[in-house]
Amino acid sequence: MRESKQKMEKYLKQYDGLFRTTHSLTEAMQLQWQKNVELHKENVLVEHELDVKEQQIQTITRDAVKTDKLMEIAESSYKMSKASAPTEKLKLELENLINITLEAEKKQSELLTKKLEEMLREREVLNKMLVKANDRTQATFDLMKIKENTMKNLQNEINGLKAHVKKQRAQIQQLVGEREKYEREAANATQKFMTSLEEAKLQDLQVVSLQQKIVESESRLKQQQNLYEAVRTDRNLYSKQLIESQEEIGDMKRKFKIMNHQIEQLKEEITSKDHALVKEHFDHHKVDKEKEILKNELLRIKKQIQSSEQIILNQEQEVTKLAKIIQEADEEKQRQIKEYGCVVHDRDTLRQQLIQRNEELSVLYEKIKIQKSTLSKGYFQYQEKLKEVTNLQSRIHALTLERDSSNNQLSHEGSLKQELIRLEKELLQEKTKIRALSEELDHPLNVHRWxxxxxxxxxxxxxxxxxxxxxxxxxxxxxxxTIKDLLILEKEKLYVELKTILARQPGAEVAEQLVVYKETLKGKQNQMKQMEEELQMYKMQVNEYRHDLGLLEKEKRQIQQEWINRQLKAYSNQFGNERGDGNTLVYGDPASYGNPED
Structure with missing residues (x-):
């Protein structure tokens, strides 16, 4: 939009320059027209003076002819007087008369010759002035042709500018359409952002509840440690319980089958997580972190698998070596301590992640300041931000897909619940058996055997x-x-599920980025409104300039018509009557001066 604005300003400046040149050319044309009128008037005056001078020359020639005739008459009278033999007085009088008349005639003839020479000089000067005036008129007509050609060129340029203005309008309409489309996309993004914020709040509440549960599990672990210490004191007495331990070994085998089934489920979850890791390459830094977390989880799960396999081997050896039950209990305790250490390690990693997130947030705030300073750099960065918005939308779409997949996984909880109910029934059956055995021990049938x-x-x-x-x-x-082990397993499952859900949820970075993009989008909307107002102002200016151009076109046509009419009148007045004398000056054809429309 800035480029289009600059182009519009450029075209308006060109239009102002063309308008000024047309105005200056029209003023020069009017001045030239006035000069032509003045030269025409001067030509008319010169022609009138030439006519007067010619009449004076004709009168002078007539007077000279008369004097010549008088001289001839005087000479003839003098000859007649000589022939008639006049007296001396008459001779003297005649001589005096003849001398006087001759001197007067000589003076008059000299004056007439001087006047003739002056008149001839004036006629030559006037002829030269007339030639110069004709040259000037021809030059003015040439200038008029050049200026008319320039006017045509300017008109063509104005038409080209009008066409370009139409193209710019079409581009502006297209940009307005794109702006509306981006506004709709931004509204959708804000709605998705609000939903993700609500989900993040729910996840925070779940994290708080999980932390409370972790504290409770720690307290229970301490109780179990105390119980294990009490069991260690009774270590010497456990060597005599081979028969009952075989039944317990059968129960443990069933439990180990369940554990193997759980291990296979964990392996499937590991493979699904691997596939999810392959798919989630859109953000390298976060993916690397998630890979590290998943690697730690894989190591922990492998350790659990190894420990469970070790437990299976140990409990298979318990069939032959019952004395190792206490050692296995110790190993079980160590395993739970290790798991507790893993939980503590996970808590520490979560704290480190929170610290890293805070550091990343501080970095992001610095980046936001930099972006605020660079927002004024133009339309190109605006397009980049729009591309980032589209990337975020695709990311939100991916997150929604992940949420749907998690919901699908949650939909399989029914089968797990059924299995849990079945296991609880089996546990109740085993409890009833144990109660029956304990009652038999409390109330034996053969009371008197001891x-x-x-x-x-x-x-x-x-x-x-x-x-x-x-x-x-x-x-x-x-x-x-057994009850506590079941509770611990349930807590671990809940902890793993919540951990995966938290890992899939968007972090604070996305929220901060969405807030930044929302602010930038508001700024861009304000800029678009300002540009629309400026565009309306430029449209009004273009309409005014068009109106002014129409008025100038009408004035130009009127001036051209008036000029043609005046030229026709002048030529008709000048060449309407043909002159009979040979000394009159002949002008060229008015067609040779050219038409101002050419």
């Missing part, structure tokens, strides 16, 4: 009673640990 030992071997009887009490206590602890 009476022999009570009388014969009381120490052994006490050891058996203690063993039964420890078995009951171990069953209760085992139930509590």
């Amino acid at each position: 009476r022999k030992l009570e009388g014969s071997d009381p120490k052994r009887f006490e050891m058996i009673r203690k063993l039964q009490a420890m078995q009951k206590k171990l069953i209760r602890r085992y139930e509590e640990t």
Whole structure:
């Protein structure tokens, strides 16, 4: 738009220059016309003076002829007087008379010859002046032709400028249409931005709730550590529970099958994340960070898989080596400590990411200041920003697709819930079995089977009673640990899901960029409004100039018509009557002076 504005200013300046040149040419034409009229008047006066001088010359020639005749008469009378033999007095009188008349005639003839010479000189001067006047008129007609040609060229240039103005109007209309289209796109982008802000607020609330849950899980972990310490004290008593541990091993095998199934699901999630990583190359820095995070998660999951496989091997060895149960419990404790360390590490990484995000926000604020200073650099950067807006729209579209995919994943929760209900039923069945066994231990059918030992071997009887009490206590602890393990698994699943959702959600950078783009778009809209007002003003100026051009065209035509009429009248007055004398000057054909329309 600035380029079109500069072009319009350039064309208006050219139009002003052409208008000034036409005005100056019309003024010069009027001055030349006045000069032509004055020269024509001078020509008429010179012709009149020439006529008067010719009449004077004719009268002088007539007087000279008369004097010649008088001289002849005097000479004849003198001869007659000689022939008649006059007296001396008459001779003297006649001689005196003749001398007087001769002197007078000589003086008159000298005066007449002087006058004739002066008149001839004046006639030559007037002829020269007439020739110069004719040359001047011819030069003025030539100038008139040149100026008329320049007027035609200027008219052609004006027509070209009009056509260019039409093209500029078409371009302006096209730009207005594009502006409306971009306004609609910006409105859609703002709506999407508001929805993403609301989703970000919800995610913040979920993060707060998850942090609270993490704190609760830490407290539970401490309780479990205390419980494990209590179990370590009872390590010597666990060596005598081979039969019951075999049943527990069967249960553990089933659990390990479930764990293998979960591991396969985790592998599928890893492959899906890999595919998502391949697709998300639009922002290199963020993708690299997400890759690092995912690599850490993969390492953690691989460690979990390795630890689970190690647990499977250890528990298969427990069939033959029951003494290693406590060591495996220690290993389980260490694994949970490692997981706790991983959780702490993830928390630290999240803190580092928050710090990095804050640093990136500070960098972005500096960039915003730089962009505010560079906003005045023009239309080219405006187009780049529009391209960035389109990229952001595509990114928002990709985020919506990811959200839909996450919703689809959430739609599969029904099957998982059914499986969870099935597992809970199995757990209740196992609990009922354990209760039945515990009731059998509390209320045995053969009550009197230990009476022999009570009388014969009381120490052994006490050891058996203690063993039964420890078995009951171990069953209760085992139930509590299974319940806590299930709770920990659920918390871990929730934590992983929320982590993936948070990783997919747009960060504060996108929000800041959208705010910046919204502000720039408002500025551009204000600029477009100003440019529309300027365009309306230029349209009004163009209409005024067109009106002025129409008036000038009418005035030019009127002046040309008046000039033609005056020329025709002048030529008709000048050449209407042909002169009979040979000394009269003959002028050229008026057609030789040219038509002012040529």
